[in-house]
Amino acid sequence: MTENFERYQRQIILDGWGAEAQKRLKKSRVFIAGIGGLGCPVALNLTLAGVGHITICDSDKVDVTNLNRQFLYNNTCIGLEKSPTAQRYLQRVNPDTQVEALYEKIRPENVDALVADAQIIIDCLDNFEARYAINQCAIRKKIPLVHGAVWGMEGRLAVFHPPNTPCLSCIFPEAPVTSSTPVLGAVTSTIGSMQAIEAIHFLTGEKMALKGRLLIMDFSTMKFQQFKLSKKSSCMVCGH
Protein backbone atom coordinates (compact mmCIF):
# COMPACT_ATOMS: atom_id res chain seq x y z
CA MET A 1 0.00 0.00 0.00
CA THR A 2 1.46 3.32 -0.99
CA GLU A 3 0.03 6.52 0.33
CA ASN A 4 0.57 10.00 -0.95
CA PHE A 5 2.28 11.74 1.92
CA GLU A 6 3.66 14.56 -0.22
CA ARG A 7 1.90 17.28 1.78
CA TYR A 8 3.67 15.99 4.91
CA GLN A 9 7.13 15.84 3.32
CA ARG A 10 8.57 18.62 5.52
CA GLN A 11 7.62 16.82 8.74
CA ILE A 12 8.45 13.31 7.51
CA ILE A 13 12.08 14.46 7.28
CA LEU A 14 12.06 15.31 11.03
CA ASP A 15 14.54 13.33 13.14
CA GLY A 16 13.11 9.92 14.00
CA TRP A 17 9.92 10.55 12.03
CA GLY A 18 9.74 9.02 8.52
CA ALA A 19 6.72 7.57 6.71
CA GLU A 20 6.08 5.22 9.64
CA ALA A 21 5.28 8.07 12.03
CA GLN A 22 3.05 9.63 9.39
CA LYS A 23 1.15 6.35 8.98
CA ARG A 24 0.66 6.17 12.73
CA LEU A 25 -0.79 9.69 12.71
CA LYS A 26 -3.11 8.76 9.86
CA LYS A 27 -4.49 5.86 11.93
CA SER A 28 -4.89 8.02 15.06
CA ARG A 29 -8.08 9.08 16.78
CA VAL A 30 -8.14 12.16 19.02
CA PHE A 31 -10.87 13.68 21.20
CA ILE A 32 -10.73 17.45 21.65
CA ALA A 33 -12.88 18.62 24.58
CA GLY A 34 -13.87 22.21 23.78
CA ILE A 35 -13.27 24.11 20.54
CA GLY A 36 -12.61 27.59 21.90
CA GLY A 37 -9.35 29.45 22.57
CA LEU A 38 -7.30 26.28 23.14
CA GLY A 39 -9.35 23.91 20.98
CA CYS A 40 -8.91 26.02 17.82
CA PRO A 41 -5.07 25.79 17.75
CA VAL A 42 -5.12 22.13 18.89
CA ALA A 43 -7.57 21.11 16.17
CA LEU A 44 -5.88 23.14 13.44
CA ASN A 45 -2.41 21.78 14.23
CA LEU A 46 -3.58 18.16 14.42
CA THR A 47 -5.45 18.60 11.13
CA LEU A 48 -2.39 20.13 9.44
CA ALA A 49 -0.23 17.28 10.76
CA GLY A 50 -2.52 14.67 9.19
CA VAL A 51 -4.14 13.01 12.22
CA GLY A 52 -6.65 10.54 10.75
CA HIS A 53 -9.69 11.19 12.93
CA ILE A 54 -10.47 14.15 15.17
CA THR A 55 -13.60 14.55 17.28
CA ILE A 56 -14.38 18.08 18.42
CA CYS A 57 -16.96 18.49 21.16
CA ASP A 58 -18.49 21.76 22.38
CA SER A 59 -21.96 22.98 23.36
CA ASP A 60 -21.34 26.67 22.71
CA LYS A 61 -22.25 29.02 19.89
CA VAL A 62 -19.88 31.59 18.43
CA ASP A 63 -20.02 34.94 20.23
CA VAL A 64 -18.40 38.17 19.07
CA THR A 65 -16.19 38.18 22.22
CA ASN A 66 -14.61 34.87 21.06
CA LEU A 67 -13.12 36.47 17.97
CA ASN A 68 -9.95 37.88 19.60
CA ARG A 69 -8.60 34.32 19.90
CA GLN A 70 -10.83 31.63 18.37
CA PHE A 71 -9.44 31.86 14.85
CA LEU A 72 -11.51 29.11 13.24
CA TYR A 73 -14.45 31.56 13.35
CA ASN A 74 -15.12 34.99 11.88
CA ASN A 75 -17.86 37.65 11.92
CA THR A 76 -20.11 35.60 9.63
CA CYS A 77 -20.11 32.74 12.20
CA ILE A 78 -21.66 34.66 15.12
CA GLY A 79 -24.57 32.68 16.57
CA LEU A 80 -23.57 29.42 14.85
CA GLU A 81 -22.76 26.23 16.74
CA LYS A 82 -19.00 26.10 17.20
CA SER A 83 -18.25 22.45 16.49
CA PRO A 84 -19.88 22.09 13.04
CA THR A 85 -18.52 25.54 12.08
CA ALA A 86 -14.98 24.51 13.05
CA GLN A 87 -15.49 21.16 11.31
CA ARG A 88 -16.25 22.90 7.97
CA TYR A 89 -13.11 25.03 8.30
CA LEU A 90 -10.87 22.09 9.21
CA GLN A 91 -12.17 19.86 6.38
CA ARG A 92 -11.17 22.55 3.91
CA VAL A 93 -7.69 22.78 5.47
CA ASN A 94 -7.01 19.05 5.08
CA PRO A 95 -9.51 16.69 3.45
CA ASP A 96 -7.33 13.71 4.58
CA THR A 97 -8.43 14.28 8.18
CA GLN A 98 -11.87 13.08 9.18
CA VAL A 99 -13.38 15.65 11.52
CA GLU A 100 -16.40 14.67 13.60
CA ALA A 101 -18.38 17.48 15.23
CA LEU A 102 -20.33 16.92 18.45
CA TYR A 103 -22.59 19.71 19.69
CA GLU A 104 -22.86 18.33 23.23
CA LYS A 105 -22.20 19.37 26.80
CA ILE A 106 -19.69 16.98 28.39
CA ARG A 107 -21.17 15.33 31.49
CA PRO A 108 -20.15 12.37 33.65
CA GLU A 109 -23.00 10.29 32.19
CA ASN A 110 -22.26 10.90 28.48
CA VAL A 111 -18.47 11.36 28.43
CA ASP A 112 -17.52 7.71 27.73
CA ALA A 113 -19.80 7.57 24.69
CA LEU A 114 -18.57 10.95 23.39
CA VAL A 115 -14.88 10.02 23.70
CA ALA A 116 -15.64 6.60 22.17
CA ASP A 117 -12.46 4.93 20.88
CA ALA A 118 -10.16 7.98 20.91
CA GLN A 119 -6.56 7.21 21.95
CA ILE A 120 -6.01 10.51 23.74
CA ILE A 121 -8.10 13.35 25.19
CA ILE A 122 -7.06 16.98 24.87
CA ASP A 123 -8.49 19.22 27.60
CA CYS A 124 -9.38 22.55 26.01
CA LEU A 125 -12.20 23.26 28.43
CA ASP A 126 -12.93 26.33 30.52
CA ASN A 127 -14.77 24.68 33.42
CA PHE A 128 -13.80 22.09 36.01
CA GLU A 129 -17.10 20.23 36.03
CA ALA A 130 -16.45 18.93 32.52
CA ARG A 131 -12.70 18.62 33.23
CA TYR A 132 -13.39 16.20 36.08
CA ALA A 133 -15.63 14.17 33.74
CA ILE A 134 -12.90 13.80 31.07
CA ASN A 135 -10.32 13.03 33.76
CA GLN A 136 -12.39 10.11 35.04
CA CYS A 137 -13.09 8.95 31.49
CA ALA A 138 -9.36 9.01 30.63
CA ILE A 139 -8.63 6.89 33.72
CA ARG A 140 -11.38 4.37 32.86
CA LYS A 141 -10.16 4.10 29.27
CA LYS A 142 -6.46 4.13 30.34
CA ILE A 143 -5.65 6.90 27.87
CA PRO A 144 -3.61 10.09 28.41
CA LEU A 145 -5.15 13.48 29.12
CA VAL A 146 -3.31 16.56 27.86
CA HIS A 147 -4.37 19.42 30.11
CA GLY A 148 -4.07 23.04 29.07
CA ALA A 149 -5.31 26.17 30.81
CA VAL A 150 -4.91 29.93 30.56
CA TRP A 151 -5.46 32.60 33.21
CA GLY A 152 -4.62 36.02 31.84
CA MET A 153 -0.93 36.02 30.83
CA GLU A 154 -0.27 32.69 32.53
CA GLY A 155 -0.49 29.36 30.72
CA ARG A 156 -0.37 25.85 32.16
CA LEU A 157 0.29 22.52 30.55
CA ALA A 158 0.40 19.00 32.01
CA VAL A 159 0.00 15.41 30.83
CA PHE A 160 -1.85 12.95 33.06
CA HIS A 161 -1.71 9.21 32.41
CA PRO A 162 -2.43 7.22 35.58
CA PRO A 163 -1.41 4.89 37.10
CA ASN A 164 2.12 6.06 36.21
CA THR A 165 1.30 9.71 36.83
CA PRO A 166 -1.12 11.59 39.07
CA CYS A 167 -4.51 12.51 37.66
CA LEU A 168 -6.07 15.95 37.24
CA SER A 169 -7.92 15.58 40.57
CA CYS A 170 -4.67 14.85 42.46
CA ILE A 171 -3.48 18.33 41.43
CA PHE A 172 -6.81 20.18 41.48
CA PRO A 173 -8.94 18.34 44.07
CA GLU A 174 -11.38 21.24 44.15
CA ALA A 175 -12.57 23.37 41.28
CA PRO A 176 -11.09 26.86 41.49
CA VAL A 177 -13.57 29.72 41.39
CA THR A 178 -13.87 30.75 37.77
CA SER A 179 -15.05 34.00 36.35
CA SER A 180 -14.60 35.73 33.04
CA THR A 181 -10.79 35.91 32.87
CA PRO A 182 -8.73 38.23 30.67
CA VAL A 183 -7.25 36.35 27.73
CA LEU A 184 -5.01 37.11 24.77
CA GLY A 185 -5.14 35.13 21.52
CA ALA A 186 -1.36 34.82 21.29
CA VAL A 187 -1.32 33.07 24.69
CA THR A 188 -4.13 30.60 23.96
CA SER A 189 -2.69 29.75 20.54
CA THR A 190 0.73 29.10 22.10
CA ILE A 191 -0.65 26.78 24.80
CA GLY A 192 -2.95 25.00 22.31
CA SER A 193 -0.05 24.47 19.89
CA MET A 194 2.01 22.96 22.72
CA GLN A 195 -0.85 20.62 23.61
CA ALA A 196 -0.92 19.54 19.95
CA ILE A 197 2.83 18.84 20.02
CA GLU A 198 2.48 16.58 23.07
CA ALA A 199 -0.40 14.73 21.39
CA ILE A 200 1.67 14.28 18.22
CA HIS A 201 4.55 12.87 20.30
CA PHE A 202 2.21 10.30 21.80
CA LEU A 203 0.47 9.39 18.54
CA THR A 204 3.72 8.90 16.63
CA GLY A 205 5.10 6.70 19.42
CA GLU A 206 7.43 9.23 21.02
CA LYS A 207 7.68 10.05 24.71
CA MET A 208 5.57 12.94 25.99
CA ALA A 209 7.95 15.37 27.70
CA LEU A 210 5.29 16.62 30.11
CA LYS A 211 3.98 13.23 31.26
CA GLY A 212 3.49 13.63 35.01
CA ARG A 213 4.89 17.16 34.86
CA LEU A 214 3.40 20.64 35.03
CA LEU A 215 4.75 23.51 32.94
CA ILE A 216 3.79 27.00 34.09
CA MET A 217 4.47 29.81 31.66
CA ASP A 218 4.28 33.45 32.65
CA PHE A 219 3.99 35.34 29.40
CA SER A 220 4.25 38.73 31.09
CA THR A 221 7.89 37.96 32.01
CA MET A 222 8.52 34.99 29.62
CA LYS A 223 9.61 32.91 32.62
CA PHE A 224 8.81 29.21 32.29
CA GLN A 225 8.95 26.73 35.19
CA GLN A 226 8.51 22.97 35.19
CA PHE A 227 7.54 20.76 38.14
CA LYS A 228 7.32 17.02 38.63
CA LEU A 229 3.85 16.15 39.89
CA SER A 230 3.18 13.66 42.70
CA LYS A 231 0.29 11.28 43.03
CA LYS A 232 -1.98 11.85 45.99
CA SER A 233 -2.76 8.58 47.73
CA SER A 234 -5.85 10.24 49.17
CA CYS A 235 -7.11 11.25 45.69
CA MET A 236 -10.83 10.50 45.45
CA VAL A 237 -10.46 9.57 41.78
CA CYS A 238 -7.21 7.63 41.26
CA GLY A 239 -6.08 7.00 44.88
CA HIS A 240 -6.63 3.86 46.93
Ligand SMILES: [Zn+2]
Ligand atom coordinates in the same frame (compact mmCIF):
# COMPACT_ATOMS: atom_id res chain seq x y z
ZN1 LIG B 1 -5.76 11.38 41.27
